[in-house]
Amino acid sequence: MRVEANGRRARTLATSALFAALIAVGGLISIPISPVPLTLQSLFVYLSVLRLKESSSISIAIYLFMGLAGLPVFAGGAAGIAELIGPRGGFLIGFLAASIISGFMASKFKKFFWKAMALVVCELIILFAGWLWLSYWVGLLGALWLGVIPFIPGDGVKICLALAVDKKIRFRDGSGSAFS
Numbered sequence: 001m002r003v004e005a006n007g008r009r010a011r012t013l014a015t016s017a018l019f020a021a022l023i024a025v026g027g028l029i030s031i032p033i034s035p036v037p038l039t040l041q042s043l044f045v046y047l048s049v050l051r052l053k054e055s056s057s058i059s060i061a062i063y064l065f066m067g068l069a070g071l072p073v074f075a076g077g078a079a080g081i082a083e084l085i086g087p088r089g090g091f092l093i094g095f096l097a098a099s100i101i102s103g104f105m106a107s108k109f110k111k112f113f114w115k116a117m118a119l120v121v122c123e124l125i126i127l128f129a130g131w132l133w134l135s136y137w138v139g140l141l142g143a144l145w146l147g148v149i150p151f152i153p154g155d156g157v158k159i160c161l162a163l164a165v166d167k168k169i170r171f172r173d174g175s176g177s178a179f180s
């Protein structure tokens with residue numbers, strides 16, 4: 001039994017590291033549209049939540065530590081503490097808060113609808129944290145127009161894509177019915 005638990009922990013850590021790397025790659029795919037660029041990072045945060053559930057925060061923590069250590073993993077290849085305390089920092093911290101809450105939700109609810117709701121909550125937390133933080137620099141209304149509104153349509157698409165990829169993975173690896 002102990003070997004089995006160690007194997008599960010090792011698999012979780014390896015999968016967390018993989019998602020941290022994917023989130024970093026998602027940040028390199030960056031379209032600068034405002035103080036906050038459009039990236040694919042949130043897609044990989046969503047997939048991390050769906051696959052790792054309550055352990056998804058491990059992948060986000062690894063990602064944040066990589067960036068703080070100076071690796072160019074934040075949006076557009078940025079790194080360092082300046083990114084966390086700068087205008088985009090709220091979104092990065094939002095990744096961690098969102099993964100904790102929505103990861104817990106994803107672990108408790110197995111039906112597709114509730115997994116979708118977990119991702120909607122995930123995105124709302126990320127946007128809320130980013131909006132609050134960005135508002136320090138551009139005001140509440142400016143943060144809404146620059147850091148929230150432009151991202152809603154694309155984030156909806158990313159949520160649908162994450163749900164579709166998760167469904168396909170679950171069907172292929174036998175971890176659940178494709179329609180659960």
